[in-house]
Amino acid sequence: VPENQPHRTCYHFQPPHNWMNDPNGPMYYKGVYHFFYQHNPFGPTFGKIMVWAHSVSYDLINWIHLKHALEPSEPYDINGCYSGSVTILSEEKPAILYTGNDNNKNQVQNLAMPKNLSDPYLREWVKHSQNPVMVAPSGIEMDNFRDPTTAWKGNDGKWRVIIGAKNGDDGKVILCHSEDFVHWILDPIPFYAIDNYGMCECPDFFPVSICGTNGVDTSVQNSSIRHVLKLSYQNEQQEHYFLGKYQPDQENFMTDTKFTGTSLDLKLDYGAFYASKTFFDYAKKRRILWGWVQESDTTKDDIEKGWAGLQSIPRQVWLDKSGKQLMQWPIEEVEKLRDKQVSILGKKLIGGSTLQVSGITASQVDVEVLFELPELESAEWLDGNEVDPELLCSEEYASKSGTIGPFGLLALASEDLTEKTAIFFRIYRTPNGYKCLMCSDESRSSLRQDLNKRTYATTFDIDPNIKTISLRSLIDRSIIESFGEEGRVCLTNRVYPSLAIDKDAHLYVFNNGTQTVFISKLNAWSMKHAEFGYEEKIENIN
Numbered sequence: 107v108p109e110n111q112p113h114r115t116c117y118h119f120q121p122p123h124n125w126m127n128d129p130n131g132p133m134y135y136k137g138v139y140h141f142f143y144q145h146n147p148f149g150p151t152f153g154k155i156m157v158w159a160h161s162v163s164y165d166l167i168n169w170i171h172l173k174h175a176l177e178p179s180e181p182y183d184i185n186g187c188y189s190g191s192v193t194i195l196s197e198e199k200p201a202i203l204y205t206g207n208d209n210n211k212n213q214v215q216n217l218a219m220p221k222n223l224s225d226p227y228l229r230e231w232v233k234h235s236q237n238p239v240m241v242a243p244s245g246i247e248m249d250n251f252r253d254p255t256t257a258w259k260g261n262d263g264k265w266r267v268i269i270g271a272k273n274g275d276d277g278k279v280i281l282c283h284s285e286d287f288v289h290w291i292l293d294p295i296p297f298y299a300i301d302n303y304g305m306c307e308c309p310d311f312f313p314v315s316i317c318g319t320n321g322v323d324t325s326v327q328n329s330s331i332r333h334v335l336k337l338s339y340q341n342e343q344q345e346h347y348f349l350g351k352y353q354p355d356q357e358n359f360m361t362d363t364k365f366t367g368t369s370l371d372l373k374l375d376y377g378a379f380y381a382s383k384t385f386f387d388y389a390k391k392r393r394i395l396w397g398w399v400q401e402s403d404t405t406k407d408d409i410e411k412g413w414a415g416l417q418s419i420p421r422q423v424w425l426d427k428s429g430k431q432l433m434q435w436p437i438e439e440v441e442k443l444r445d446k447q448v449s450i451l452g453k454k455l456i457g458g459s460t461l462q463v464s465g466i467t468a469s470q471v472d473v474e475v476l477f478e479l480p481e482l483e484s485a486e487w488l489d490g491n492e493v494d495p496e497l498l499c500s501e502e503y504a505s506k507s508g509t510i511g512p513f514g515l516l517a518l519a520s521e522d523l524t525e526k527t528a529i530f531f532r533i534y535r536t537p538n539g540y541k542c543l544m545c546s547d548e549s550r551s552s553l554r555q556d557l558n559k560r561t562y563a564t565t566f567d568i569d570p571n572i573k574t575i576s577l578r579s580l581i582d583r584s585i586i587e588s589f590g591e592e593g594r595v596c597l598t599n600r601v602y603p604s605l606a607i608d609k610d611a612h613l614y615v616f617n618n619g620t621q622t623v624f625i626s627k628l629n630a631w632s633m634k635h636a637e638f639g640y641e642e643k644i645e646n647i648n
């Protein structure tokens with residue numbers, strides 16, 4: 107990677123160089139966190155020879171890069187080792203199920219096991235002699251059958267796994283079961299199907315506890331859990347999920363809600379976040395989510411930078427008390443990187459005001475703000491049941507005045523505010539109660555014209571008696587991950603400021619509503635660099 111790179115992150119996971127996309131097979135195993143990822147070792151674009159790169163960590167923040175776990179080598183994966191997952195089988199043996207792009211460019215599922223279970227880093231993986239262990243069933247396109255999940259075991263002792271698929275424009279999720287993890291039977295009835303929305307990539311299927319924030323292991327089935335089915339819609343590049351009831355005896359998942367194709371559908375993150383995957387961390391009894399955060403600059407830039415693609419900071423996920431949505435929060439370990447702190451307490455933010463948060467390195471910061479709201483009755487009226495939040499945000503830039511809001515943060519901002527990414531709330535009164543719009547607006551994030559600058563937004567219902575609303579943003583040079591209302595809404599942005607870089611980046615709090623809001627408390631910390639180590643053996647690739 108060339109020197110002097112203002113957009114390369116300092117505490118998000120990145121490979122030493124070149125292209126990265128999907129998280130693969132994350133797991134905790136005997137004291138070590140493993141992370142595999144889709145990687146092109148030969149360049150900063152998606153490549154012909156995709157491998158499973160491999161890194162290990164003791165805290166999910168500081169990493170050691172190892173040599174690749176899987177590289178194309180056999181007829182069943184010679185055109186790429188695509189995404190998949192790890193399952194820990196009986197006798198604590200981990201197994202990788204991954205998609206091979208085979209010599210006919212068909213997608214098949216393959217199995218790999220560690221060569222030496224006593225190597226704490228599980229450096230070497232052996233592909234199974236009976237690969238491929240699954241091929242596309244009839245009614246599924248042979249080149250659109252990929253991304254097996256972590257398997258779960260039923261009470262009958264059989265393993266189940268689901269796999270993304272497509273036929274024409276119709277997305278499908280295929281259920282497969284096996285007694286020995288090698289011989290698989292594919293269920294002719296799709297586990298999930300959605301017409302006209304294209305390929306369902308990278309499914310994820312996991313239980314969540316109905317009370318508390320603890321996670322549960324993937325095979326757990328009892329009355330105190332619900333299930334989550336997550337799908338990556340290839341056409342939209344967005345992560346949709348459904349809560350519901352899994353009925354193992356009928357091999358059936360009954361979703362609580364139907365997909366509508368509108369802003370009412372649930373997404374893990376309303377911004378740049380894709381191909382995500384969870385795992386159960388049995389050390390800390392939590393379920394952790396990783397997601398790929400794509401670039402939004404040009405391929406030419408990626409080639410100049412020598413790298414492309416980030417991973418989100420791992421997030422803990424759990425079911426909200428309402429049972430109607432998931433909650434997400436950056437894992438607590440990221441707080442170890444918090445360095446110099448500044449605080450603001452009880453500060454009035456009158457309409458039209460902007461307040462700088464000074465004394466921190468604003469290009470790499472963790473900031474948490476609690477806003478105290480005025481009486482909600484004064485909120486603007488919003489007609490119509492179905493408003494498109496992104497349209498609302500793009501028409502009403504953060505700089506335009508509202509009543510209660512827009513208020514929030516201006517991140518990676520230049521001193522004169524010509525560059526800024528606004529992450530903000532605005533509150534509305536609707537026929538069905540109060541709604542909060544949360545938005546992240548990249549339109550002014552850089553003076554550069556050749557970037558894909560998006561506006562991401564969603565609305566959520568708020569209690570009429572709500573007094574405060576919180577916002578946390580993890581800012582790291584070209585990424586901003588924001589968590590509204592304690593993790594109810596997540597929005598991730600990739601931005602490439604040209605002025606607001608390094609020491610010239612600033613952080614502000616603003617209020618452009620006519621109503622005053624208060625900063626009840628704000629804490630911001632400069633963030634230290636995460637450590638990335640390399641094993642010497644990794645240098646074999648070029």
Ligand code: DQQ
Nearest residue numbers: 144188189252307308381
């Ligand atoms: N990327 C992988 C596929 C997956 C897609 C290939 C999602 O397995 O469907 O790198 O980003």
